[in-house]
Amino acid sequence: MSDQKLVNLTIEGRPVSVPEGTTILEAAKTAGVLIPHYCYHPGLKIAGVCRMCLVEVEKWPKLAPSCATTVADGQVVNVYSQKALDARKGVLELLLINHPLDCPICDQAGECELQDYTFQEGRADSRYREPKRFNPAEDFGGDVLYVTNRCILCTRCVRYMGDVAGDRALCVEERGDRAHIGIAPDHDLSHPWAANVIDLCPVGALVSKDFLNKARAWELDRTASVCPNCSQGCNVTLEMRDTTLVRMKPRSNSEVNHFYLCDEGRLNYEWVNRADRLETPMVAGKPASWENALAAAGAALKGATAHVVASASLSNEALWLLKQTAGTGKFRVAKGAEAPLPGVPDLALRADRAPNATGAELLGFSRADQPLAGAGAVVVIAGDDCAGLDTGALASAKAVIVLGSVVPAGAPAGAILLPIANFAEEEGTFTNLRGRVQRYLQARPAPGLARASWMALAGLAAAAGKGGVYDSAEAVFGAMAKAEAAFSGLSYDSLGLKGQMAAGARVNA
Amino acid sequence: MGYPHKQHPRETPILSKYFGDPEARTLAGWKARGGYKALPQALATDPVAIQNVVKESGLRGRGGAGFPCGLKWSFMKIGDGKPHYLCCNADESEPGTFKDREIMRWTPHALIEGCAIASHAIGAETCYIYIRGEFTQPIAVMEAALEEARAAGIIGPNACGSGKTINIWVHRGAGAYICGEETALMNSIEGRRGNPRIKPPFPAVAGVFGMPTTVNNVETLTAVPHILNNGAEWYKAMSLNNPKSTGSKLFSVCGNVARPGNYEVPMGFPFKEFLYDLCGGPLPGRKFKAIIPGGSSVPVITIEEAEQVKMDYEGFMEFGTMLGSGGVIIFDDAQSMPKQLARLARFYAHESCAQCTQCREGTAWMTKILERIVAGQGTFEDLDTIFELTENMTGKTICVLSDSCGAPVTSGITRFRGEFEALITGKRSSTVAVG
Numbered sequence: 001m002s003d004q005k006l007v008n009l010t011i012e013g014r015p016v017s018v019p020e021g022t023t024i025l026e027a028a029k030t031a032g033v034l035i036p037h038y039c040y041h042p043g044l045k046i047a048g049v050c051r052m053c054l055v056e057v058e059k060w061p062k063l064a065p066s067c068a069t070t071v072a073d074g075q076v077v078n079v080y081s082q083k084a085l086d087a088r089k090g091v092l093e094l095l096l097i098n099h100p101l102d103c104p105i106c107d108q109a110g111e112c113e114l115q116d117y118t119f120q121e122g123r124a125d126s127r128y129r130e131p132k133r134f135n136p137a138e139d140f141g142g143d144v145l146y147v148t149n150r151c152i153l154c155t156r157c158v159r160y161m162g163d164v165a166g167d168r169a170l171c172v173e174e175r176g177d178r179a180h181i182g183i184a185p186d187h188d189l190s191h192p193w194a195a196n197v198i199d200l201c202p203v204g205a206l207v208s209k210d211f212l213n214k215a216r217a218w219e220l221d222r223t224a225s226v227c228p229n230c231s232q233g234c235n236v237t238l239e240m241r242d243t244t245l246v247r248m249k250p251r252s253n254s255e256v257n258h259f260y261l262c263d264e265g266r267l268n269y270e271w272v273n274r275a276d277r278l279e280t281p282m283v284a285g286k287p288a289s290w291e292n293a294l295a296a297a298g299a300a301l302k303g304a305t306a307h308v309v310a311s312a313s314l315s316n317e318a319l320w321l322l323k324q325t326a327g328t329g330k331f332r333v334a335k336g337a338e339a340p341l342p343g344v345p346d347l348a349l350r351a352d353r354a355p356n357a358t359g360a361e362l363l364g365f366s367r368a369d370q371p372l373a374g375a376g377a378v379v380v381i382a383g384d385d386c387a388g389l390d391t392g393a394l395a396s397a398k399a400v401i402v403l404g405s406v407v408p409a410g411a412p413a414g415a416i417l418l419p420i421a422n423f424a425e426e427e428g429t430f431t432n433l434r435g436r437v438q439r440y441l442q443a444r445p446a447p448g449l450a451r452a453s454w455m456a457l458a459g460l461a462a463a464a465g466k467g468g469v470y471d472s473a474e475a476v477f478g479a480m481a482k483a484e485a486a487f488s489g490l491s492y493d494s495l496g497l498k499g500q501m502a503a504g505a506r507v508n509a
Numbered sequence: 510m511g512y513p514h515k516q517h518p519r520e521t522p523i524l525s526k527y528f529g530d531p532e533a534r535t536l537a538g539w540k541a542r543g544g545y546k547a548l549p550q551a552l553a554t555d556p557v558a559i560q561n562v563v564k565e566s567g568l569r570g571r572g573g574a575g576f577p578c579g580l581k582w583s584f585m586k587i588g589d590g591k592p593h594y595l596c597c598n599a600d601e602s603e604p605g606t607f608k609d610r611e612i613m614r615w616t617p618h619a620l621i622e623g624c625a626i627a628s629h630a631i632g633a634e635t636c637y638i639y640i641r642g643e644f645t646q647p648i649a650v651m652e653a654a655l656e657e658a659r660a661a662g663i664i665g666p667n668a669c670g671s672g673k674t675i676n677i678w679v680h681r682g683a684g685a686y687i688c689g690e691e692t693a694l695m696n697s698i699e700g701r702r703g704n705p706r707i708k709p710p711f712p713a714v715a716g717v718f719g720m721p722t723t724v725n726n727v728e729t730l731t732a733v734p735h736i737l738n739n740g741a742e743w744y745k746a747m748s749l750n751n752p753k754s755t756g757s758k759l760f761s762v763c764g765n766v767a768r769p770g771n772y773e774v775p776m777g778f779p780f781k782e783f784l785y786d787l788c789g790g791p792l793p794g795r796k797f798k799a800i801i802p803g804g805s806s807v808p809v810i811t812i813e814e815a816e817q818v819k820m821d822y823e824g825f826m827e828f829g830t831m832l833g834s835g836g837v838i839i840f841d842d843a844q845s846m847p848k849q850l851a852r853l854a855r856f857y858a859h860e861s862c863a864q865c866t867q868c869r870e871g872t873a874w875m876t877k878i879l880e881r882i883v884a885g886q887g888t889f890e891d892l893d894t895i896f897e898l899t900e901n902m903t904g905k906t907i908c909v910l911s912d913s914c915g916a917p918v919t920s921g922i923t924r925f926r927g928e929f930e931a932l933i934t935g936k937r938s939s940t941v942a943v944g
Contacts, residue, residue, distance in 0.1 A: 048707040049864040051905055062904045068707050090901035094870035127894050130877040153863060172702065172863060175685070177873035179863030 009075040016071075024066035024077055025053055033079050036088060036117045038095075038202050039154040040067035043259045045163050050154050052091050052117070056081045063087050085121060092122035098133040098177065099203075100149045108204030110217030114152065135180055140170075141188025143195045143209050143263060148180050151205035157181060157197035164260075164343030167191045181205070192339035192349055195263045199249060208247070210267055215241040223443035224251060224497050226430050228313060228423045229265040230336075231352040233432030235498070236261060238424055238443040245272045245424060245443065253498050256436065260341060262349040272424045272444075278407055279448025282417035290418075290449065290459065297416045298463025300378055300399035301326060307375040310365050311383025312354035314453055315428025316437065317476040318382070318420075319356070319363050320484065321457035325466045326380045328364040330371035332389075333357050350433055355423075359431030362486040362502060383420075383453070386410055403456055418460070419450035426452035427473040429495065431502055437490055438499030512611060514770050517787045521747065521757045524731050525773040528615045534650055536657040539618040545663060547734040551626045552671035556587055559630040563733060566741035567748075567755035572598055572689075572726030573804060573834045575822045578733075584713035585631040585721050593633035594722040596698065597624050597730055599640040599647075600682050600689035603804035604856060605836030608759035609727035611771050613640070613647035616731070617654035623730030625664055625675050626737065631723050634674045639694050642682045651679050686860035690908045691724040692716075693862065704862045705908035726834075728759055750777025754821030758832075762788050764839035765795060780818035784839070795841040799925065803833020805853055806913030808920030809846075829920065846925040847932055850918050851879035857914035868911035871902040875914060887933045892922060 005020040014031040025035050026042075038050035048068035055066045058076040063084060066077070078084060095114060103109040135148035158170045158181065169189060173182030183189075189197065198208045220239040227234040227248065234257035239247040248269045250261035281293035288296070308329025310322055322329075333352045340348035357367070371384065375393035382403040391410025394400055400415035402408055405422050420426075425446040431437050446452065451459070454476045461467025470476045474492045481487045488503050512529030516522055532538035539545070551559055564579025585593055597620070601609040612620060624636045640648050655677055658664050668675040680698050682688050688697045692706035695717040716722020736744045736756075745755045754776040760783070763769045767789030774783060784790065784797065791797050797812040802820075808830040810818075818824050825832045840849060858872040875898060878891050899915030906912070922929055931937040 046707070047864075048907060049866075051865050051867060054905060065707070087901070087905055090905075091866050094866050094874070094901070097870055097874055127890075128874065129891075130874065130881070152866070153869065155864075175863050176858050176861040177863075177869055179869060 007071045007073050009071050009073065009077065011077045012079050018071055020071075022071050024055060024057075024064065024069050024071055024075075027071050028055075028066065028077070028079060035066050035079055036113075036121060037067055038113060038152060039156060041156050041200060041259075043164065044156060044159045044200075047155050047159060050091070050152065052088060054084055054087045054091075055079050056084045088117075088121050089123055092118050093126065095152050096122070096126060097128040097130075098149070099152070100132065102150070105213075106147075106150065106204040107207045107211060107213065108150075108201075108217070112204060113202035133177060138183070139209075140183055140206075142190045143267060144189045144198060145207050145209050145212065146181060147205050147207060150203050151181060152203055153179055153181070154202060155181075156200040156202070157206055160197055160200050161189075161191070161194065164341065165191050165193050165196075166342035167194075169194070170197075192264065193260060193262050193341045195266055196250070196260045199259070199261075211247050215239075215246050220246070221443070223424075223441050225424065225440040225443065226355060226438045227261060227265045228355040228430070229268050229353060230262075230350040231312075231355060231357055231433040232257065232265075232348060232350045233355060233430055233436060233438055233499075234261050234265060234347075235438065236265075240443050243444040245269050251497075255498065256432070256438075257347055258344050260344065260347065262339060262341070264336075264339075264349055272422055277405055277447045277450065278417055278419040279450055281419060281449065282415075285413045290451070293416055293418055294459045294463040297399075297401045297418065297460055298465070300401060300416065301380075301460075301464040304378040304399075305376065306378040306380045306401075307372075308365075309371040309375075309379070309381045309384050309386075310360060312352070312357040312360050313423070314356060314360075314383045315423075315426070315440075315473070316356065316359040316363070316431055316487070317428050317473050317480060318453035318457050319360055319365065320480040321454060321461055321467065321476060322380070322382050323363055323365075325457060325461040325464050328366070329380070330368035331357075331360050331365050332369060332371050332384070333367060346434070352433065355430040355432070358433050358435060359429075359437075362431060362435075363484065381408055381411070382457070384408065401460075403453065403460075405450065418456050419446075419448065420453040420456045421446035421450050425450070426454070428452075428454065429477060432499075435502040436499045437487065437495060437502050439492060439495050439497060512615065512771070514768055517772065519782070519787060520773050521775045522773055523735055523757045524612060524616070524619070524728065524759060525771060528611050528771065530615065533616050534618075534654065536618060536654070536661055536663075539616070543738075544618050544734075545622055545669075547737040548622050548625050548663065549669040549671070551737055552629055552669055552673055556630045556632055557583075559626065559737070562741050563630070563736060566736045566744040567753065568729065568732055568736060568744065569754065569822065570726055571728035571732070571758065571835070573603065573806070573831075575832065578725065578729055581713070581723060581725070582627070582631050584711070585633075585723055587632040589721070592635070592718075592720050593631055594717045594720055595624060595628045595631060595633040595636040596691070596694060596717060596722060596724045597636060597638040597727060598689060598691065598694060598724050599638050599644075599727045600694060601641055601644070601727070601834075602682075602686040602689040603806060603834045603836055604853075605761060605763055605801065605838040606804045606834040607761045607763075608771050608835060610644055610647050612727050612731050612759075613644070613651050617647075617651045618658065619731045619734065620651070620727055621654060621658050621664065621677060623733045624677050625668060626733050627723070627725060627730050628675045628677075629673060633723070634676060636675065636677045637680045637698050637717070638677060639680045639682060639688070639698060641689075642684050648679060648681060655679065685862075686856075687862045687908070687910060690910070693908070694724060695722060702862075704864050707907055732756060747775040748777055748821070749775050750819040750821050751823040753823060754832075758820070758835055760820070760835045760837050762837045762839065764837075765792055765797075765841035765844065766790070766839045767792055774820065776821040777824065778820045780820050780824075781816040783820060784815065788839075791841050795843055797839060798842045798844065799840040799846060799921070801830075801836075801838040801840075801917060803831045804836035805838065805856065805917060806909070807831040807833045808916045809850075809924065810920070811924050845883070846921050846928050847879065848883050850921045851876065851883050853917055854879050854914055857910060861910060865906035865911060867902045868906050868914075871898055871911060872914045874898060875902075875918060879918065882929060882932055885932060885935060887929070889930075889933060891933075892926075892929060895919065895922065
């Protein structure tokens with residue numbers, strides 16, 4: 001930073017100091033001014049084609065596209081001068097003359113930049129008396145539907161696919177007002193990261209087939225979270241309609257996923273809403289109160305050496321409490337093919353299809369293909385549904401304690417079942433494959449009597465005479481940070497919503 | 510010689526002297542006519558010295574913008590370690606312009622010599638001649654001439670025995686008007702879609718293949734050997750009006766005129782005499798009405814204004830229009846200006862590259878409004894909308910295609926408002942010509 005030359009200029013009367021080479025548009029953000037724009041996106045190459053970001057630079061004969069104009073010392077930039085406002089109003093009018101204005105049936109409505117800027121700076125009426133252009137919608141493959149009529153030709157999708165995804169599947173076809181986004185012959189948007197074009201599209205031209213007509217943008221509650229589908233730990237926003245998760249979108253984090261989320265991660269969310277959940281604690285095949293169930297489980301654990309089957313989908317907090325209560329154990333991780341996003345360093349859909357394998361390993365748990373193998377008299381199964389495992393060992397066990405959101409396959413009728421929340425229903429942290437510890441927040445209530453995993457395990461620890469009293473996930477994390485060298489120095493406050501590297505990882509880096 | 514008419518005695522044939530003379534196409538024929546005299550000398554001269562001679566001559570770009578040629582060359586930093594490129598703009602896509610076509614058809618070696626000198630002057634070893642794809646005959650002629658020049662060692666790895674490398678290649682355009690814009694032309698050469706690029710960076714910094722590049726028009730480059738042979742003073746002395754406009758200029762004349770064709774006159778020649786004497790005046794029984802003097806992108810002027818014009822960069826500017834590429838389009842009293850301008854707007858709407866919003870949507874909207882007026886469905890508000898739309902489309906886009914659509918239309922409405930109003934009020938239909 002220190003060797004970077006700073007440029008001083010004035011934007012909307014406010015003095016701004018930014019590094020040399022910054023664009024006026026980015027500099028204006030530091031002054032709290034968002035210059036309207038469509039084709040510009042911080043993750044993409046500059047195109048300068050929408051002409052929406054025109055601003056007036058004093059002493060310049062023409063308006064300047066702020067996305068493509070770098071700052072210079074002493075510049076005086078007027079974003080809201082009459083000349084600049086008129087130019088942008090003109091652009092909005094032209095963008096709208098052939099736009100279908102089908103906002104009432106458009107998925108983008110409510111989060112549409114064309115709506116927003118028109119409301120902010122556009123004309124109230126239209127002078128256009130001619131017939132509108134019409135083109136049919138086109139299925140681009142993957143999760144993407146192209147509604148041609150709504151397209152404003154900002155070319156964000158074309159640049160993303162070519163420059164970031166490294167697959168020149170999209171292009172601009174035709175010229176003049178006949179132009180539209182075209183797809184190369186024998187190509188479709190089945191690239192593993194292609195659905196990002198939906199988020200990049202500032203209007204409703206590229207929409208998700210999965211989300212099509214599911215909900216209106218203003219009905220959704222949004223919660224910051226972390227994608228649970230692989231060990232990359234992409235930051236996401238969970239979008240809930242009432243208590244149903246209807247969409248998972250990337251949340252920008254320049255240290256992890258920039259602006260992107262892979263298709264597999266994005267679309268693998270329906271399981272969060274599944275209704276056939278374990279909702280009540282069970283003891284000996286009968287529903288029980290938490291008090292009785294925990295007491296029974298605690299009694300079974302006291303003095304016994306438990307065989308622990310953990311899960312890489314449990315939070316750091318839950319895994320640490322599990323370690324306190326029953327010791328470390330084994331966990332298994334589902335595997336899949338890696339799929340990197342070429343334009344972003346160190347970003348890929350990872351082979352480990354679980355969010356917290358690194359956290360589990362830092363806490364002393366180890367990987368095993370058959371985590372149940374060698375199980376003895378007392379077995380604790382936390383978070384693993386045992387699907388596909390040889391569960392023969394469970395039949396002979398004296399006590400089986402299950403913490404899960406579903407009843408595991410092969411669980412004996414007499415098992416103690418403790419219902420826990422899934423990641424969308426609780427607070428916690430995951431540690432990604434590079435050792436970055438990241439928080440996820442609660443987006444929906446857990447069903448029935450199910451408890452957050454940290455809460456259920458804190459109860460179990462207390463019942464087994466192994467642990468303190470915790471009133472929140474944050475308190476558990478605090479205690480873990482004191483006890484575990486790998487997490488030392490971290491707290492929920494220091495993690496924020498962008499995460500921090502675990503101590504072990506910091507040393508390695 | 511002249512083509513298609515005999516040379517008019519009042520012309521100043523410098524570039525057009527051998528138009529219509531097939532022997533001038535061959536290397537031997539061209540040498541017999543004084544060709545390739547300047548090149549060997551130029552190759553032995555310091556590039557900056559050549560730049561200075563051209564600067565001194567006052568030669569300005571003949572493609573339309575009129576940028577001083579020597580100054581443009583001086584932007585190329587000789588010895589910066591990067592490969593430099595020269596692009597000869599032979600796209601000649603501007604409607605009404607057909608001077609470069611004749612230069613390439615009849616005197617291909619004149620262009621090759623100009624390209625080779627310019628390449629040396631800007632430190633380029635490679636020159637691309639970007640020829641409009643529809644110019645099938647000029648392409649064939651140029652290819653044959655380049656082959657001859659290569660075989661004779663005039664260009665190639667040891668051009669004229671100077672030890673310098675100058676390779677010249679022909680690149681065919683694929684039919685887009687906008688590829689005559691220098692940055693779109695460079696994209697097209699690179700094999701990309703012919704979209705203009707944002708400036709900066711300017712071509713002299715990052716042009717074709719990201720390397721320093723100069724783009725010059727055919728006529729500009731063809732004038733260079735004459736300047737080196739006869740001196741900058743000779744070229745400057747040709748100017749008849751404003752000393753900022755020097756040398757001779759080819760004008761392509763088309764439309765409602767007795768003798769359409771190419772005419773070469775010195776800068777500052779009186780337009781009135783040009784129209785009535787050289788071009789033979791209007792067709793029998795007709796009268797000139799309006800003129801677009803510099804290719805379809807420049808504002809239209811009335812014949813009364815045109816008769817006062819001195820034909821140079823400043824002379825046309827005085828009447829609110831431009832010399833442009835020198836494509837003179839003449840309309841007589843049998844033409845409906847609304848119909849002509851609607852046709853022109855349609856051309857721009859068709860050719861817009863679709864990058865900038867104002868151009869993509871504006872040119873098409875403009876066309877629809879004009880065509881509605883021509884069909885008798887217009888309103889007075891439409892005329893106001895056209896002016897506001899033009900304001901919106903001018904000076905706000907990457908290139909000037911959008912401006913070029915608005916300029917002839919608004920200038921036409923200003924000067925021929927009566928014709929538009931007659932169509933709007935239903936007093937006249939566009940099919941009734943004379944009135």
